[in-house]
Amino acid sequence: MKKNTPAVLLTILIIIFWQIIAKIINAAYILPSPVQIIIKIWVLRKTLFLVQLPATMNVTFLGLLISVALGLGIAIVMDLNQKIADALYPIVIASQTIPTTAIAPLFVLWFGYSIWSKVLVTILITFFPITITVYDGFKSSKREMEELLITYGASKKDIFLKLKLPSALPYFFSAIKMAIPLSIIGAAIAEWLGAQSGLGYFSKRMMSQLDGAGVFAPIVLLSAVAMISVGIIQLLEEKFVKWRKEI
Amino acid sequence: MLKFDNVYFKYDEDNEPMIDGLSFEVDDGDFISVIGASGCGKSTVFRLINGLEKAQRGSISVDGKNIADIKNYSAYMPQKDLLFPWRTIEKNICMPMEIQKINKTEMHEKACEVLKEVGLYEYRDKYPKDLSGGMKQRASFARTLLSGADLMLLDEPFSALDSITRMGLQEWLLDEWQKHKKTVLFVTHDVEEAIFLSKKIFIITDRPVSHFEECKVPLSYPRNRDDMKRSDIGDMKAMLIKKLRQEAAV
Numbered sequence: 001m002k003k004n005t006p007a008v009l010l011t012i013l014i015i016i017f018w019q020i021i022a023k024i025i026n027a028a029y030i031l032p033s034p035v036q037i038i039i040k041i042w043v044l045r046k047t048l049f050l051v052q053l054p055a056t057m058n059v060t061f062l063g064l065l066i067s068v069a070l071g072l073g074i075a076i077v078m079d080l081n082q083k084i085a086d087a088l089y090p091i092v093i094a095s096q097t098i099p100t101t102a103i104a105p106l107f108v109l110w111f112g113y114s115i116w117s118k119v120l121v122t123i124l125i126t127f128f129p130i131t132i133t134v135y136d137g138f139k140s141s142k143r144e145m146e147e148l149l150i151t152y153g154a155s156k157k158d159i160f161l162k163l164k165l166p167s168a169l170p171y172f173f174s175a176i177k178m179a180i181p182l183s184i185i186g187a188a189i190a191e192w193l194g195a196q197s198g199l200g201y202f203s204k205r206m207m208s209q210l211d212g213a214g215v216f217a218p219i220v221l222l223s224a225v226a227m228i229s230v231g232i233i234q235l236l237e238e239k240f241v242k243w244r245k246e247i
Numbered sequence: 248m249l250k251f252d253n254v255y256f257k258y259d260e261d262n263e264p265m266i267d268g269l270s271f272e273v274d275d276g277d278f279i280s281v282i283g284a285s286g287c288g289k290s291t292v293f294r295l296i297n298g299l300e301k302a303q304r305g306s307i308s309v310d311g312k313n314i315a316d317i318k319n320y321s322a323y324m325p326q327k328d329l330l331f332p333w334r335t336i337e338k339n340i341c342m343p344m345e346i347q348k349i350n351k352t353e354m355h356e357k358a359c360e361v362l363k364e365v366g367l368y369e370y371r372d373k374y375p376k377d378l379s380g381g382m383k384q385r386a387s388f389a390r391t392l393l394s395g396a397d398l399m400l401l402d403e404p405f406s407a408l409d410s411i412t413r414m415g416l417q418e419w420l421l422d423e424w425q426k427h428k429k430t431v432l433f434v435t436h437d438v439e440e441a442i443f444l445s446k447k448i449f450i451i452t453d454r455p456v457s458h459f460e461e462c463k464v465p466l467s468y469p470r471n472r473d474d475m476k477r478s479d480i481g482d483m484k485a486m487l488i489k490k491l492r493q494e495a496a497v
Contacts (some may be wrong), residue, residue, distance in 0.1 A: 144329055151297045152343040152394055153322040162342070166333045246332035246376050 032213035037220055040213035048202070051216035053221060054078040055197040059115060059187040066178060070123065071130025071175070078131075078154070079138040079164065096128050100189060103222025118190035125186035130175040131240070137171025170244045173237040180233065188222055201228045248310055248430055249296065255304035256295060265291050267455040270306070273432065278424055280433045280441035281459070282487065283451030284494045289434045292456070293400045296432070297323045306481040309339040309398060314477070319347065322394035326392065326403040328383040336386050337362065337371040343394035345379065357393060364423075365389045381412040386453060388420070401433045405440070414472070417443055425468060438487045442466075443475060450487065452494050 015034050019116030021087035041048060074092065078085035104121045111117040126140070141164045150158050191200025199218035237244075250272050257264035259489055263286045276415050281289050294300040295307060299312060306313055309320045330339045341368070344354045361393050362368040365376075365385040375383055384404055391399060401420075405413045417440060424431055441448050442464055449459035463485070466474050474480065 055421050082327070088422045097356070142329075144325060144327065146301055148323065148325060148329050149346065150299060151321070154346045158346050162345070163331070166331070169333070241333075243332035243374060243376065244376075 014103045015112075027212075029210040029212045032216055035218045036213040040217045041220065043215070044217060047212050048217060048221060052197060052199045052202045052218060053225070055190065055201075056184070056187050056199040056222070057225070059118040059122060059190065059198065061124060062115065063119045063186060064183040065128055066119065067123050067126035067179060067183065068176070071127045072134055072172075072177075072213070074127075074131045075134035075138060076160075077134050080160070085135075092128060092131055095124065096125065100125060100186070101193065104193040107190075108157050113194060114148075118187055118195060121181050121190035121193075122186035125189075126179045126183045129182065131179045133175035133178070134168055135170050136222075137168030140171065141167035147221055170237070170241050173233060173241060176233050177230050177237075180229045184222050188218075248275045249432075250308045250311075251305070253305035253309070254292065254295065254302045256300060256302050258291075264455045266295070266302075266457075267459045268387065269459075269469060270458050271449065273398075273428055273430060276428055277443050277447065278421075278431045278433065279447045279449055280435055280445040281449045281451065282435060282438065282441050284491060285436070286298060287451045287453060287454060287494065288456045290402060292403055293323065293432070293434060296398075296400060297321050298359055314404040319396055321398040321400055322396040324387055324391040324399065324401045324404050326339065326406055328375070328380075328387040330383055330386055330390075332375055334366060335372050335374060336378070339375065340386060340390040340393055342390060347395070358389075361389045361392055364426075378393075379407050379412075383418070384408065384416060388423070392423075392429075392439060397429055399429050399431045401431060403434050403436065406436065415438075420444065421468070421470065424429060436485055438491070439475065441487070442473075443470060448487070449489055460490070 018031075019035065022028075022031045022036070025031050028036055050133045071221050075236040079086055101122055101207060103124070104117070107117040111120070145163055146159055149163060155163070187198065188200035188203070191198035192204050195201040199222055203215050206217075251269050254266055254269045255264060256266040265354065269292075281292065283289050283310060286474070287302070292299065293301055299405050300313075308314065312320075313400060331342070334342075337355075339356050340361065341354050344357065349357075359368065362371050365388065366385055369372075370382065370386075374385070378386065387402070390444060391401075408416065419435065421444060433441070433444060445464050448462040448464065450462060452460055464483070465479055
């Protein structure tokens with residue numbers, strides 16, 4: 001708890017500062033106050049929690065799941081074969097230079113307003129940190145440990161399963177912690193650019209009505225979901241990778 | 248048992264060979280220390296024996312068979328304990344047996360037996376971070392024993408430990424060696440350690456390594472620390488230090 005105290009205090013300070021500035025500006029369509037946003041969340045609770053949030057979470061979860069599978073798969077293949085790594089690495093990097101906001105409408109054109117156009121945007125944003133971080137994790141395993149296993153007669157498979165995979169576990173958790181907020185951002189962007197439901201879509205609708213608190217309400221919800229999810233992953237990491245500092 | 252016959256080896260990035268025409272033999276059950284200045288090629292000899300490097304000329308054989316054709320003939324214990332932090336002590340020492348696909352029951356029985364022997368049975372479910380430096384080295388030795396090989400290559404295993412722990416582990420190692428009748432090749436920088444432990448000492452004095460100067464230790468087993476106070480042992484120590492200094496000065 002003591003560890004979190006500075007963060008809690010700073011957050012409270014920012015909220016107070018925000019409340020004061022919003023009061024001074026006194027135009028909710030430009031900058032709504034935190035209190036106005038909370039009231040808005042309460043007023044819109046049914047649609048926010050029962051319609052929009054589940055829609056966004058579907059996209060996020062599906063996008064994250066596919067990104068994890070894709071990212072892990074690419075990282076494993078790159079680690080097993082240097083030639084494949086040399087071929088794939090530039091393509092993986094290049095995928096991140098694609099401006100998402102420009103390509104997302106194209107996905108809508110290809111897949112319509114179905115979930116897949118949004119999932120694709122989420123994957124495009126999320127798979128990169130997973131691939132690169134896990135690949136770095138595989139490469140981080142100690143050469144001396146690998147040589148020790150070779151002296152025991154270990155095969156490539158043994159080295160991968162008994163050394164590289166556990167060595168990459170802390171990196172995997174870091175990747176997931178990065179990927180969760182990115183997948184939520186990806187889903188929200190995709191919904192902004194073309195959707196019929198979801199928090200991103202809802203935020204855009206509120207924007208067109210110049211409802212500042214209505215724009216912020218979904219954003220606050222998305223942030224809360226991201227923080228809770230990252231917190232859960234953090235707890236799992238502390239449970240399963242107790243040895244992180246020993247490497 | 249172990250035989251080097253006219254072995255030549257050069258690292259790709261070096262201009263000069265590290266080893267050129269090296270021949271020597273180690274008999275079954277010997278305890279031999281290899282000493283020499285830093286970078287003289289001690290570890291390279293070990294890397295050649297355990298197959299991490301390949302001799303470019305000449306041959307290395309164990310029990311008359313070329314090492315390229317056999318498996319599990321040597322067990323390597325590195326300077327660092329290299330215990331896997333995500334595995335318990337028991338799981339760590341089972342690693343060589345897991346790779347050899349030994350069944351779980353047999354693995355567990357053997358591991359418990361060796362853990363009792365090295366005094367770590369109570370720590371079998373602990374992780375390496377819970378152990379002291381000396382205990383980690385004992386666990387590492389237990390893992391080396393469980394590889395099942397008769398030839399043990401110990402590469403400065405006690406160099407990172409404090410002097411008291413180190414002395415205790417040297418005496419413990421001699422007991423283990425006498426109990427298991429293994430052949431031990433032991434790399435060290437410490438002349439006193441080499442004399443206390445070994446039947447014979449190989450001194451590396453040239454570069455590229457073309458031969459080992461051999462020095463028999465005039466002590467019988469079991470040994471104790473008082474033996475080290477003998478005048479002939481003192482003379483031997485002075486002679487070895489002089490040779491190492493000459494080598495280091497070249």
